[in-house]
Amino acid sequence: MAGLSKKLVLIDGNSIAYRAFFALPLLNNDKGIHTNAIYGFTTMLMKLLEEEQPTHLMVAFDAGKTTFRHKTFEDYKGGRQKTPPELSEQFPFIRDLLNAHNIKYYELDQYEADDIIGTLSTQAEKDGFDTVIISGDKDLTQLSSERIRVDITKKGITDLEQYTPAHINEKYGLTPDQIIDMKGLMGDASDNIPGVPGVGEKTAIKLLKQFGTLENVLDSIDEVSGKKLKEKLEENKQLAEMSKKLATITRTAPVEVKLSELEKQEANYDQLTKLYKELGFNSLLDKLDGEEEEIELKDIKWEEVTDFTDELPSHAELYVELYDVNYHTADILGIAFHADQKTYFISPEHAAESEAFKKWIEDDSKTKSVYDAKESIVAFDRLGMKLQGIDFDLLIASYVIDASEAADDFSSIAKRHGADAVPTDESVYGKGAKKKVPEKNELMQHTARKAAAIHAIKETCITSLEKNEQLELFEKLELPLATVLAEMERKGVQVDIDRLKDMGVELKKKLEEIQSDIYRIAGEEFNINSPKQLGVILFENLKLPVLKKTKTGYSTSADVLEKLKPEHEIIDHILHYRQLGKLQSTYIEGLLKVIHDDTNKIHTRYNQVLTQTGRLSSTDPNLQNIPIRLEEGRKIRQAFVPSEKDWVMFAADYSQIELRVLAHISDDEGLKEAFHQGMDVHTKTAMDVFGVSKEDVTSGMRRHAKAVNFGIVYGISDYGLSQSLDITRKEAAEFIKKYLDSYPKVKEYMDDIIHEAKQKGYVETLLHRRRYIPEITSRNFNLRGFAERTAMNTPIQGTAADIIKKAMIEMADRLKAESLQTRMLLQVHDELIFECPKDEIEKLEKIVPEVMESAVELSVPLKVDYSYGNTWYDAK
DNA sequence: TACCGTACGA
């Protein structure tokens, strides 16, 4: 646009990354990637965007090792330290960062970033731009002119010194052009440019003030004062000329980028958010949220209805707005639905009073598209309506399409699929102590927007699902499962409060005893729950050997303490204290907190859209990690009881489902044989790996075999196995090799799946659940290793998850079809827990294994074990 | 309020 000033910023990418790397401490994120250069680069970028407000922007990188300068001087940049691996691993992320910002970057074979910058800034000057160059390398100051400013990092990365021709004159008494002559005379140690020996900055400047250019100096050596200096100049004429040539930045590099292509674009906030999360840049994430809120949102049209005289639509997008994430207890604020290009709002009170509305909600021929079917079903159930006819769920669709995109709120999901007009809940309600319901118009507006957004996005999602062959997974598995889960959650599981409280009292007594024992042995009182204080007692006062350290100090984890047991009598007491403390705080006090007073029931929430493998997770409380391994903890299960008199708890679990899935996927004869013959798979593995007969398998051999089996499922590494069996890495590696030799097709599977992940970028489960694994091509050892294990594990764990989900849907149908009173209550990854009247036990013993075992057909049989009893504890 | 270390489950 003519008349408006254009401002170009050019960044010397390598130089800034180096500066950031050395200026900041070596930060780590949770995946073990170093992030200090990325972080520094980002903060520099943010500051720059804010302060300079560029209209055009580009980052230049150095290409490869050799440049045209090496033809002039082989040793150019010789003697330089190799780039530390901790830095080079960060470069790909810096490029990701620039991509997310929609900032162009460029590198050119045989040229350095300097030359790209020199060429572009010269062009820009002709085209009427103002240009700012950012670098850590003072060489660049030679480019300075009336319209080109060169900013050089001073200390740190955001403290810049601005080099204009005036500043250069003030500082050196030279013009920008003379900077090259200066380098020619004095050289540059960091680039290994020789210069004239014995000539430093002072002498160079003096000479240039007198003669103007290097050439003039060399032509007029006679006039130079000082005998020694004359000699040096005379002897090193050629060296000086070559040095000048090396230091000269070319302004005519064959750069193919046009300035018009460098126009500053809006950042891709979704990508940025994802990247910042991955890197653990939480402070920057907060800033991002701030920026996003500034986007103006168009008001949408909606009207409030209080009663229904007109007929309700045959299809609508429906949304229920709640005040809290826990939909079992949250206030229901309002309901919106979108139909025939209009959006309506209805208050929960009016909804509950309207017979017509209730009829419509419950009519399964009137289809509804929702966001979070499970939440909606529960909310309507609380209003006394049975929501039916759900044909689409935005949250679940989004999860099925890509589970890695964090499903935190409606706004971000809508935006990801192209509907950017929904503000975040946080911006409408506020957060923390300031959270409150907004005035009614704003509330109605917000609720209506969501219903309208579902409508806007639905088709795109369906198209994606179809394209990925996931429509069946979505419609036939996840969507019906939401209803099943809603029923399970809503029913809840009964808890024997008195039993729990009694256990609490007993635990408290024991804890006090152990505590005083520990204080007595330690000779002082301290907080046993504080790893820091405990560390001081164990490793400083008692001088126990330090076997492992954490980021913050000594490790006092169970596996460390286990090894310290023989060293001191206090260890046993601490382990016991930890064990009981965990029971008390998490399982006694924690569970008591979430029991609903009126019913004595617990209503967990299953998160259906969280795990990357397709499993469910459970919160508030987590009922998928109730103790079982140790008897003392297992007793907690005695508090989980049937909710009706004379009923029992009935539990059924898949036996070795993951190994069976592995046997199926890999099609390994040896492994399949174990299951076809109904053998104990770990014993069979021990026989195959150690080459012994069944009778000769010792318990030690079986234990090792079992650990290898688990390891294989998890995506094994010799280190991991060595840890779990407490053997050396070498021994572990030998086990793994023996295992893979015994089951060659398992090895083939492991190799193939990694290859496939590299090819396609994702892996799949039996029912087409996908997990994208971009890190599989990473040059970073850590990331790639992690990705490879993910590729191996996800199809196994995910297929097992698919299977039990399918079984749950069929189980719910079957119970209904047979008009049984039995209720499915809980799912714990490979087991289902029911409560049932005693006279239905016999039927369940037949139906449950039948349904679960036939959920899918694999090349090995599925096997289900079951039992029942008066409490969950007794159903073992 | 957010993170860390620890510990529970499959």
Added chain:
DNA sequence: CTCGCTCGTACGGTAT
């Protein structure tokens, strides 16, 4: 020679 086996949730302590 890196540095480490899958997926989760919840607690108390501690730093901010």
